[in-house]
Amino acid sequence: MEANSLASDKFSLRIPRTIKHAIRFIPSIGIRYLWVDRLCIVQDAPTNAEEINNMGYIYGSAYLTIVAAAGKDAEYGLPGLEGISFAKSKDFYYIPRSSIRDHTADDPWRREQNHHALLQEATWNQRGWTLSELVSSQRVLCFHDHTITWECHCAVWHEDTTLNHVGDQCLSRTPRPGYGFYQVLWPDLKAYSRLVQEYTKREFSRVEDVTSAFAGITTTLSRSFPGGFIYGLPELYFDAALLWRLKRAFDYAQMENLDHPKTGLPSWSWQGWNLVESVPLDLTAWTSRFRHRQRTSLGRHTPWSFTWMRTNPTCQWHSQGSKGTRIVRTDLSMYDSSLYDTFQTQCTGWQDKGDHFEHERVPEIWFDFPVPLLRDPERVELQEQSNLLNFRTEQATFNAWPAVQGTDERGFGGTVVIQGQTEAWAGVLERDVCPEWDVECDSYYTLISISTGMIAITEEYDECFVREWQYIRQYKPEVRNWEFYNVLWITWKNDVAYRRGIGRIDKDAWKTHDRDIVDITLG
Numbered sequence: 001m002e003a004n005s006l007a008s009d010k011f012s013l014r015i016p017r018t019i020k021h022a023i024r025f026i027p028s029i030g031i032r033y034l035w036v037d038r039l040c041i042v043q044d045a046p047t048n049a050e051e052i053n054n055m056g057y058i059y060g061s062a063y064l065t066i067v068a069a070a071g072k073d074a075e076y077g078l079p080g081l082e083g084i085s086f087a088k089s090k091d092f093y094y095i096p097r098s099s100i101r102d103h104t105a106d107d108p109w110r111r112e113q114n115h116h117a118l119l120q121e122a123t124w125n126q127r128g129w130t131l132s133e134l135v136s137s138q139r140v141l142c143f144h145d146h147t148i149t150w151e152c153h154c155a156v157w158h159e160d161t162t163l164n165h166v167g168d169q170c171l172s173r174t175p176r177p178g179y180g181f182y183q184v185l186w187p188d189l190k191a192y193s194r195l196v197q198e199y200t201k202r203e204f205s206r207v208e209d210v211t212s213a214f215a216g217i218t219t220t221l222s223r224s225f226p227g228g229f230i231y232g233l234p235e236l237y238f239d240a241a242l243l244w245r246l247k248r249a250f251d252y253a254q255m256e257n258l259d260h261p262k263t264g265l266p267s268w269s270w271q272g273w274n275l276v277e278s279v280p281l282d283l284t285a286w287t288s289r290f291r292h293r294q295r296t297s298l299g300r301h302t303p304w305s306f307t308w309m310r311t312n313p314t315c316q317w318h319s320q321g322s323k324g325t326r327i328v329r330t331d332l333s334m335y336d337s338s339l340y341d342t343f344q345t346q347c348t349g350w351q352d353k354g355d356h357f358e359h360e361r362v363p364e365i366w367f368d369f370p371v372p373l374l375r376d377p378e379r380v381e382l383q384e385q386s387n388l389l390n391f392r393t394e395q396a397t398f399n400a401w402p403a404v405q406g407t408d409e410r411g412f413g414g415t416v417v418i419q420g421q422t423e424a425w426a427g428v429l430e431r432d433v434c435p436e437w438d439v440e441c442d443s444y445y446t447l448i449s450i451s452t453g454m455i456a457i458t459e460e461y462d463e464c465f466v467r468e469w470q471y472i473r474q475y476k477p478e479v480r481n482w483e484f485y486n487v488l489w490i491t492w493k494n495d496v497a498y499r500r501g502i503g504r505i506d507k508d509a510w511k512t513h514d515r516d517i518v519d520i521t522l523g
Contacts, residue, residue: 016074056220059136132216231269243285249414321386429503
C-alpha cells in the first residue's frame with residue numbers, strides 16, 4: 001500500500017467514520033502511529049490465528065487505546081472532537097440541592113458520572129471482541145455520547161476532572177509496556193473467573209469467534225498462569241476449572257447448534273456451550289482453589305476461601321493434539337508450603353509469616369503458599385488448543401429419583417436427584433441439556449468421576465452455594481465436612497464421550513456402587 005492511499009476516493013469512501021475521526025485525532029495529541037484491527041488484520045486470512053493471539057501484546061504495548069463507546073456501529077464516529085467530529089449531545093437534568101447527597105446510581109446524573117456504568121450501557125461492551133481491549137490495554141480513552149472518560153493503572157478520570165483531585169504519584173506513574181491495567185501479578189483464579197463471567201454475557205456473530213475473541217485475553221494472562229490455558233481453562237487449576245456449571249440448561253431442540261463434534265469445540269469447556277445464546281455460568285466450585293486472603297478496607301483479611309470447599313485431583317489428563325499427546329500439568333501442588341525451601345531459591349521476595357506467606361510485590365495478599373508471579377512481558381510459548389482429553393477413571397450408572405426434580409431459571413428440569421445402590425439419596429446432577437417435559441424420560445445416567453472434593457456444611461453456605469445442602473441435612477445430618485466425587489454425565493458418539501451434565505455423588509455412595517475402570521476420550 002502506498003503512502004496516503006487511505007485518503008484516496010478508492011479507500012476513503014469505504015472507511016467507517018469512527019476510524020476517520022481517530023486518524024485525524026491521533027496527531028493532535030502527539031501520537032504518530034495508529035493501529036486499527038479492521039485495517040491491520042487481513043480478514044479471513046490463513047495467518048489470522050497468530051495475529052489474533054498477538055492482540056493482547058498489541059494492546060498492551062500501545063500507549064493508548066481508543067474506545068468508541070458511543071453509537072451502535074463504526075459509522076457513528078467519535079463525538080466531541082473540535083474541528084474533526086460533531087459535538088457531543090448533552091442532556092441536562094434538574095436535581096434539587098437537597099437531594100444531591102442522596103441521589104442513587106439509578107439517577108441519570110449519577111450514571112453519567114460513572115465511567116464503568118457508561119461502559120456497561122454501551123453497545124461496544126456487548127461485543128465479544130472488546131473485552132480483550134480492556135484487559136490488555138495500558139490506558140483507554142472512552143468516547144461516550146455525553147462525555148469522555150479515561151482509565152489507566154491508577155485512576156479513572158472524566159473530562160471535567162480537575163488536577164487538584166489527582167496526586168503527583170498517579171501522574172508520574174508509567175506502566176511497563178505489555179502490562180494492561182487488568183493484568184494480574186499472580187495466577188489469580190478469582191480475578192480470572194470474573195473475566196470469564198463477563199465474557200459469557202457478550203454476543204458473537206460466528207461460532208469460531210467464541211474462542212478467537214478470548215485468545216487475546218488468555219495469551220496476555222499466560223504470563224501469570226504457568227502452562228497457559230486450554231479452551232479457556234487454566235492448566236494450573238485444571239481439575240477445579242472443569243467444574244463450571246451452567247445456571248440454566250439447554251433443551252434438546254437447541255442441540256443442533258450445540259453439536260460439539262460439528263463445531264469442534266469441547267463439551268468439557270464453557271466455551272463449547274457459549275454458542276446459541278449467552279448463558280450465565282456458576283463458577284462457585286472454582287473457589288476450591290482460591291488459596292489466598294485479601295486485605296479489606298478495614299485492614300482485616302478475608303477468611304481462607306478454600307476452608308469451605310476443596311478439590312483433589314484423581315485423574316491424569318492427557319491433551320490429544322496434532323503433534324501427539326501431552327500431559328496436562330496441574331502443578332499447583334509443586335508450590336505447596338512443604339516445598340517452600342526449594343521454591344525460595346527460584347523466586348525471591350517471599351516471606352514466611354508462620355500461618356501464611358507474603359510477597360513484596362503484592363503486600364495486601366496473604367497466600368497459603370508461594371505461587372509463581374508475573375513474568376516479564378515476553379512472549380510465552382502457547383500450548384496447542386486440543387479439544388480431546390484422554391484419561392483413565394471410574395464409571396458407574398445411577399438411577400434418578402423420578403419424583404424429586406428441580407427446575408432452572410427457564411423452567412426446564414435441569415436438576416436431577418440421584419439415588420444409590422440401596423435406593424438412598426446419593427447426590428445431585430445438574431444437566432446441561434434436558435427436554436421441556438418431565439425428567440422421568442431419563443431414568444438412568446452414565447457418570448464418570450473426575451476428582452474428589454469436600455464441602456464444609458454450615459448455615460453460612462446454604463443451597464445458594466451448595467445445591468445438595470438440603471439433602472445433606474436430611475439424610476446425613478451428622479456430617480460437618482461432606483466428602484464427594486465430582487462426576488460428569490456423558491453420552492457417546494463414535495467412541496468419544498461428551499459432557500451433558502455435572503454433579504456431586506456422595507463418597508460412600510460412589511464407593512459402594514458398581515463401578516468400572518474405563519479409558520475415556522472426552523470431546
